Amino acid sequence: MNTECFIEPSRQLPVIATDVFIAGAGTSGFIAAIAAARNGANVVLVEKLPVPGGTLTNGGIGFNAYYSQETKEGPHSRRIVGGLPYELTQRLEKTGFSTGFTFLEDDHYHIPYRFMADHEAFKAVASEMLMESGVRVLLQTFLANVVYEGKTIKAAIIENKDGRCAVVAKQYIDATGDGDIARIMGLQQLDLWQDYDKVCGGPTGLVFGMAGIDYEKAVRENAGAFRVLSKKSASDADHLSMERYTLAHAMNPSRYPGLNSLDINYFTSFQGLHKGEATYINNSKAPKIDAVKTEDYSLAELTMRSRIMKIAIALRKEVPGFEQAYLNWASVQLGVRASRITLCDHMMSQQEISDATRFDDEIGLYAFHDFAPKHEELFTVPPGFYGLPYRMLLPVGADNLFMTGRSVTFDINAHMSTRNTVCCMIMGQGAGTAAALCARKDIPSRNLNYSELRDALVNGCVILD
Ligand SMILES: Cc1cc2nc3c(=O)[nH]c(=O)nc-3n(C[C@H](O)[C@H](O)[C@H](O)COP(=O)(O)OP(=O)(O)OC[C@H]3O[C@@H](n4cnc5c(N)ncnc54)[C@H](O)[C@@H]3O)c2cc1C
Structure with missing residues (x-):
């Protein structure tokens, strides 16, 4: 990189005003956008690629997973993921281009029911869900900058064929996977890619x-x-x-x-x-x-x-x-499986996953673990699933920003669970719902009353018990 500096002349930008701005229409971002819109927010969603779906479209391949782990001690596996991630499977099933929930005998992940779909059908259904939701979607659009004062983001600067533009929102969601908004704000981030190098040959x-x-x-x-x-x-x-x-x-x-x-x-x-x-x-x-x-x-x-x-x-x-x-x-x-991880109020640990830990501010339940078949101790003890706290979405040092997807959770073993597609979608629904509620009340993310969030999530068919 050249160390010389070039001063870019300042210029006036057109403004789009909205309630919630989301960078990245990937696995967690497109779900976050729909959740925010269904909770009454005006939403602008930008994506640098020409299609929504991110790594789920471009490599994620499996919808891992919707059921709890079978444990020797019981109880038997049950579906623990509802809401938008489950609605997506139901819509895909109707197209005929999915496997439906298929029973896999002796599955080495101990998750008996698995779901897969054709990538083209997934792109089509994700597109339909976005169009129906009323989200303002800008594809081939790059989040280029954010303007912030202290802990508060004032605007996101985006760039596309129309030129450069400022999106002025009340709440922002960083669903870029790489924590691009958090990086621009200078929030604390840690690199996880070297750990992936050590344990599975690269990120x-x-x-x-x-x-x-x-x-x-x-x-x-x-x-x-x-x-x-x-x-x-x-x-x-x-x-x-x-x-x-x-x-x-x-x-x-x-x-x-x-x-x-x-x-x-x-x-x-x-x-x-x-x-x-x-x-x-x-x-x-x-x-x-x-x-x-x-x-x-x-x-x-x-x-x-x-x-x-x-x-x-x-x-x-x-x-x-x-x-x-x-x-x-x-x-x-x-x-990309892992790059920059942003420090959040709560960082999930493998111990919490292994111990089936539950939290008092949960946005969802989850179970699948990519590494557990090779390291038995990573499986979750009965009842075979753990909780995902709201606090894991809140980056330290920002008041109106939420993180989702693979850019949270620094413990490599825990990341081997939380980075999976369905977990990213659960975080997306949590972040989108919370952002809409905060925007409606014009409050910082940490002032949101959990019982209100819980009601909205349950209303959105999220399973919390
Ligand atoms: C090769 C591979 C195989 C995998 N296999 C599985 C599997 O079988 N099962 C499973 O459950 N998980 C799997 N995973 C993991 C899982 O797919 C990802 O962790 C998950 O999809 C990440 O979701 P996300 O929302 O965090 O990010 P992404 O889905 O990657 O979304 C981020 C989005 O943000 C966009 N973006 C980034 N920066 C900007 C910017 N500045 N401006 C605008 N847009 C931007 C990107 O284009 C992308 O669409 C796999 C991952 C990889 C890499």
């Missing part, structure tokens, strides 16, 4: 898909290396299949030399929603980068575009059953 990944696969042949002719993890073929026309396979290419270096020469995960995992399709391939370990450094991110993105093609070529060449397979999609942008 980024580019999810892609292939079609034209003969799975029966792959299982038959790859002698033990290509395994079925679970297989629930579609039982009726209204649902898609949920078939999961894994290829242990690293354990067979002489058999799969091309795949092993690529810097990819130890196993390649495939999830098929359609016959002969690996709808989601999530093995593409990406270069170890700090994803908020644009030049590093750009190089990683370019590297991964090239690498997924090389993976596809190696699969075709080396894996019986893949001879006719071809790349049929890749996510629009390199996915």
Whole structure:
């Protein structure tokens, strides 16, 4: 970065006045916007990409998860997530482009019912929900700056084809995943990406898909290396299949030399929603980068575009059953699991997750843990779920800003739970609802009466008991 300074001339900007401003229409942001609008707020939502959905559209792949963990001691798993995240599944199910809630026997995450959908159907349904809600959506629009005085944000400066503009709101939600608003305000942030490097090979990944696969042949002719993890073929026309396979290419270096020469995960995992399709391939370990450094991110993105093609070529060449397979999609942008984490009034810890801790200001309940199958002690004790407190959304040093999604929770093990898509959506509904109530009363986020928030959440079908 050049150290010389250039002074940008000041200029007058057009103003959009609103109640709630949200940066990022990703997994948590689009839900936050709908929740705020349904609670009576005027909402402006900006997104730098041309589609809503963020990492759920571009790599998140699974809707993890809506049910509590099965525990040896019982009680049995039950659905603990309602509200907008659940409404989304019901709408997706109606389209016929989802698996519905599918029972997975002996699931190693101990969550028996799982849900998946086609990425294109998800984009369509998310778009419909946004249009119905009356949220003012500005796509291909970048949050460029915020103007603040002390702990209070006065305006968000956005930029798009129309030029630069100031959005003057009462409440702001940072749903950028990277904590962009918090960074501009100079709030305390911590880097989590190095921890991801240590525990799972890096914070980024580019999810892609292939079609034209003969799975029966792959299982038959790859002698033990290509395994079925679970297989629930579609039982009726209204649902898609949920078939999961894994290829242990690293354990067979002489058999799969091309795949092993690529810097990819130890196993390649495939999830098929359609016959002969690996709808989601999530093995593409990406270069170890700090994803908020644009030049590093750009190089990683370019590297991964090239690498997924090389993976596809190696699969075709080396894996019986893949001879006719071809790349049929890749996510629009390199996915990021963790970057800057913003310090909030409460930072969830793994201990709280393991202990099934409940709080007196909950915005939702959650259970799924990505790491627990490998580290049993990370599973939650009975009843198999934990609470998410309102305080985890409130950044230290800001009075009218909420954080959501993967940009909260610094404990790497706890983040392996809270960063998952459904948890991000729960936070989105909590933040959007609270922002609307605070805007209505024109009060700082910490002055919101919890019983009022709780009533609004319950009204929005959020499960809190
Ligand atoms: C490769 C990969 C695989 C994963 N697999 C799973 C899985 O199987 N199951 C699961 O539950 N979770 C999975 N996750 C995790 C999960 O998808 C994410 O943690 C979650 O979707 C993050 O949601 P979010 O709302 O915090 O951020 P995002 O969904 O990333 O949304 C942030 C949005 O903000 C926008 N934005 C950023 N900066 C700006 C700006 N300055 N101006 C305007 N817009 C901006 C972005 O474009 C984006 O749309 C995966 C993640 C990755 C990377």
